Amino acid sequence: MLPLPALLDDAAVGIxxxxLLYTASITTAALVALLAPTPARxxxxxxxxxxxxxxxxTENPNPGKPTQQ
Structure with a gap:
């Protein structure tokens, strides 16, 4: 059985x-959206x-009033 600190370290590395993967995906999509040679791309x-x-x-049932959270 692994001690708790080792499990927490593994979880932190995974998170x-x-x-980083999510940030790289967003950055790549944003750059392509700005720099792609054709309008379709x-x-x-x-x-x-x-x-x-x-x-x-969440939808606001009363559009004239702000929602309370």
Whole structure:
């Protein structure tokens, strides 16, 4: 059985690796969206970027009033 500190170190390395991979993916998609030679490629890269940056949004039943959290 591994001691707790070793497990925490492995978890931290995994989380950091995932974060770096996600950041690299977003950076690549953003650069392609800006620098692609054709409008179709830029449009596709923007769609990919929108998917990567999607946030969960709760709908406001009263659009005139702010939601309380």
């Amino acid at each position: 950091a690796s995932g974060g 830029r449009r596709d890269a923007r769609k990919v970027l929108a998917l990567l940056l999607r946030r969960s949004v």
